Amino acid sequence: MQRLLSSEALKRHGEAVRLAGWVHNIRDFREVKFLILRDRGGLVQTVIDPGARIDMTRIGKEYVVELEGKVVPEPRAPGGAEVHIGTLKVLARAHEPPLEINRPQVLAKTHLDKILDHRPISVRALPIRAIFKVQAEIIRAYSEYLRSQDFTEFKSSKIVATGTEGGANLFQIEYFERQAYLAQSPQFYKQTMVGSGFERVFEVGPVYRAEKHETSRHINEYTSLDFEMGFIRDEQDVIAMQVGLLRHISEEVARTCAEELKLHGAKVPVIGDTIPQLTFKEAVQLVEASGHRLPAGDLDPEAERRLCDWTLKKTGSELVYVVGFPLAHRPMYTYFREDDPATSRSFDLLFRGLEITTGSQRIHDHDLLVAKMRERGLDPELYQSYLSIFKHGMPPHGGLAIGLERLTMQVLGLSNVKEATLFPRDRHRLEP
Amino acid sequence: MQRLLSSEALKRHGEAVRLAGWVHNIRDFREVKFLILRDRGGLVQTVIDPGARIDMTRIGKEYVVELEGKVVPEPRAPGGAEVHIGTLKVLARAHEPPLEINRPQVLAKTHLDKILDHRPISVRALPIRAIFKVQAEIIRAYSEYLRSQDFTEFKSSKIVATGTEGGANLFQIEYFERQAYLAQSPQFYKQTMVGSGFERVFEVGPVYRAEKHETSRHINEYTSLDFEMGFIRDEQDVIAMQVGLLRHISEEVARTCAEELKLHGAKVPVIGDTIPQLTFKEAVQLVEASGHRLPAGDLDPEAERRLCDWTLKKTGSELVYVVGFPLAHRPMYTYFREDDPATSRSFDLLFRGLEITTGSQRIHDHDLLVAKMRERGLDPELYQSYLSIFKHGMPPHGGLAIGLERLTMQVLGLSNVKEATLFPRDRHRLEP
Numbered sequence A, B: 001m002q003r004l005l006s007s008e009a010l011k012r013h014g015e016a017v018r019l020a021g022w023v024h025n026i027r028d029f030r031e032v033k034f035l036i037l038r039d040r041g042g043l044v045q046t047v048i049d050p051g052a053r054i055d056m057t058r059i060g061k062e063y064v065v066e067l068e069g070k071v072v073p074e075p076r077a078p079g080g081a082e083v084h085i086g087t088l089k090v091l092a093r094a095h096e097p098p099l100e101i102n103r104p105q106v107l108a109k110t111h112l113d114k115i116l117d118h119r120p121i122s123v124r125a126l127p128i129r130a131i132f133k134v135q136a137e138i139i140r141a142y143s144e145y146l147r148s149q150d151f152t153e154f155k156s157s158k159i160v161a162t163g164t165e166g167g168a169n170l171f172q173i174e175y176f177e178r179q180a181y182l183a184q185s186p187q188f189y190k191q192t193m194v195g196s197g198f199e200r201v202f203e204v205g206p207v208y209r210a211e212k213h214e215t216s217r218h219i220n221e222y223t224s225l226d227f228e229m230g231f232i233r234d235e236q237d238v239i240a241m242q243v244g245l246l247r248h249i250s251e252e253v254a255r256t257c258a259e260e261l262k263l264h265g266a267k268v269p270v271i272g273d274t275i276p277q278l279t280f281k282e283a284v285q286l287v288e289a290s291g292h293r294l295p296a297g298d299l300d301p302e303a304e305r306r307l308c309d310w311t312l313k314k315t316g317s318e319l320v321y322v323v324g325f326p327l328a329h330r331p332m333y334t335y336f337r338e339d340d341p342a343t344s345r346s347f348d349l350l351f352r353g354l355e356i357t358t359g360s361q362r363i364h365d366h367d368l369l370v371a372k373m374r375e376r377g378l379d380p381e382l383y384q385s386y387l388s389i390f391k392h393g394m395p396p397h398g399g400l401a402i403g404l405e406r407l408t409m410q411v412l413g414l415s416n417v418k419e420a421t422l423f424p425r426d427r428h429r430l431e432p
Helices: A104-108 A112-117 A126-148 A187-198 A235-256 A258-263 A282-288 A301-315 A366-375 A379-391 A404-412 B106-110 B112-117 B126-148 B187-198 B235-256 B258-265 B280-288 B303-316 B366-375 B380-391 B404-412
Strands: A016-028 A035-039 A044-047 A064-073 A081-090 A174-175 A178-182 A200-208 A222-228 A275-278 A319-323 A340-344 A347-349 A353-362 A395-403 B016-028 B034-038 B043-048 B064-073 B081-092 B174-175 B180-182 B200-208 B221-230 B277-279 B321-325 B340-344 B346-351 B354-362 B396-401
Touching: A016 A044, A016 A081, A035 A064, A044 A064, A104 A126, A104 A282, A104 B321, A112 A353, A126 A200, A126 A222, A126 A258, A126 A404, A126 B126, A174 B081, A174 B280, A178 B112, A187 A222, A187 A379, A187 A395, A187 B016, A187 B126, A200 A347, A222 A235, A222 A404, A222 B354, A235 A258, A235 A319, A235 A353, A235 A395, A258 A366, A258 B180, A258 B221, A275 A282, A282 A301, A282 A319, A301 A319, A301 A347, A301 A353, A353 A404, A366 B187, A379 B340, A395 A404, B034 B064, B034 B081, B043 B340, B081 B258, B106 B126, B126 B235, B126 B258, B126 B404, B187 B200, B187 B221, B187 B380, B187 B396, B221 B235, B221 B404, B235 B258, B235 B321, B235 B346, B235 B354, B235 B396, B280 B303, B280 B321, B303 B346, B303 B354, B354 B404
Parallel strands: A044 A081, A275 A319, B043 B081, B277 B321
Antiparallel strands: A016 A035, A016 A064, A035 A044, A064 A081, A174 A178, A174 B174, A200 A222, A222 A395, A319 A347, A347 A353, A353 A395, B016 B034, B016 B064, B034 B043, B064 B081, B174 B180, B200 B221, B221 B396, B321 B346, B346 B354, B354 B396
16 A cells, blocks of 8 residues: 555545654543654544554654554544554654654743754754745745746855955865865856856855854855846846745745744735835934934844834835945945945845845946955955956846845744754854 | 847847847958847847948957847848847947857867866857756756655755764865864755655755865766655665656756757657666676676776666666665665665666766664664764664655766766866866
8 A cells, every 4th residue: 555645644534544654642541542643744643442452552752653544534633534543563763852842832932052952853843844844935936936037047166265255254174285265155156157148047055154143143054045137227127036036935935835834823925016115325314213323334133123114114015125225335346326326236125124135236347346346455366267257248237145044034933043944053053 | 128038039020129148259241240149048140231330340259239120031040030230239348258159169179177267258158058058957857856746955054063974085164163074965964854754855955075086077066966755665766766857857958958958969868667777796797797897896987887888788778777786885874685684775876877876775773873883983972963863763764866967967978077067176176
């Protein structure tokens, strides 16, 4: 007999089925024992009749079992049916789990460090498993939408000879006889691919920041959803592409992850044809009028929260772009407004109080880029490989990056980005 | 007017169109000049009439231009039409390219090192661009098929505290106050995810081997297409999944990359319901009978070629599995045949003379795995994090990994895996 998933079996009233999975729970009443079986399809209630010759003393929670039985309608059981077990076989025994993975309320109060220390076990809890189902769907919908817009996926090297922006916060690697670094972003490579004639490219890959941050928003290794596109008029073309992209992701996650969203009491954002935009100057005025002092040239986390609150009240949107950051506070490759050269053609996207994207139009003229490097005190000699792509015909272009874990965190309303990272790396954590 | 791609414009006979792209070539006859424009859609012939007021002396190869003109049927032009230019605007100037990117025959004779040194430019050549279009389609079809089989995509960390198999060939990282390493494979993580209840998972991500190889088959960083599945009977379930997967990839690449395959004179392999299998013992006998001596316990590249030749002649298949390698020559987590404990439940897949996959059923019993570690002289204490997943209920499982660049190379008949790597890393190459 072919193994069925629990979700399938529950529909086969009256049929004999074969199931396999983990013992999620055992409920032992005098008359009858219930074994709740968990598989990748969900949970199913199975029943061991007192007459069945199954020795339940040799079975415990998280044992892996295979069973055959008959599906019987039972209105009181989750899914409207239960499986009366005929035979049961143990595939693998299990120690008592170190976490209460079948009691979401208890697990929710467990310290995050303990959850992460026991990541292989904590993912078994359905609300935690749901996080990574949603994350997988975000990757799928992201790639699917960009392909529909004629973007090509590519894979760039994560081992680089120099940093993207001057060498701070790099992890160093012993690379044979040389020193190399872990890539902070595929920025140079995605621009290269635009100039190589692909015009529209995307990458889903890891990036590294050797920052000593210990906040709920930072990790030292994360998955960056990058795209870059050529032949744009300005940064608004990049923004328009992202609006369509995020709408697709939202719709797809809502469609395929209804159960998972419910487990977190979460709703995806509703995204229309546009997302509201504030200029950096407007944003600063709003934040300062609300009584919060800002550092020069940038927004801080408190400002991001206030801007989202304001936008939600004013427009109903849970997302807001801030455009036109001061050029001096953006990377050297950032384009500027011709009518206001101190203002960049860059933007951040804030979602429910957190920055999840940074993007911009990039400089495509070689000599201008060299001049901008010099203004920043960067030595163009160290960027010869990057600069070469601008010598041979580079179209106007721009792009952005979305932090996958931050987006997952905000969609589900989690409180720490590490909750949305399977195997997070921080200053103290290298395992599991 | 909206920009059209060349491939679209060629169908709009009689219409006014706007195009943008790179100047692929200029052909200057006394009467008329032709400008061949290249964009992500391909090539289009455009015509500058002598009467048009366009100063062609200020335009060179690889300039980025935008033009408007009228589509005129012309049977002698590629695509059956040409565009008569009305206006032309330069978006970016270009130095003379360092490679003959518009002359495939000349480029084919260029030394690979030069092609790689100038990767941003060499990708502009249509046969080289085709390689990475095919590669993108392989990733898409791989992910699509596994999702259709209920696999979930995940992302694991590439920074690890210890190596997967004992610590050789690892790149070392300065990780804050500690030493860490670049992951050689997501092996432990994909097993973890099976045990975490996802049961069926896949990853597309970079892996690292600090090997000093200098061959046409090795690179120090490559993209690994990994999958792992639980609740299998034995390694044959993993093989059956891969057969369906490879058939889907083959069919999809044939469907979406007809032009790209043609540029390389390549055909995808025809894959039926099964792929032939040889046992390791049979393989050794065949190779030695053909007059080639083998190293103990393994196949070498010459053996892989001979086995593929033999299989092709005998069965018509361009792929062949070798199953049942000696257990002692496989990783410690490899399962064995109960009827022959010195023989592993592992396999290699050979394709057109090259190994592109290694896989196996894995040991899922904690105590057995510890015993196998001890037999190999590995200290179980160093693997506590990995071993913990086997303490809490791990189903029978197995999986495999496909080298993306090797698969791309073999599909297109390339002679070096670096040709199928956008930004290859070897002992001497860290840029671009």
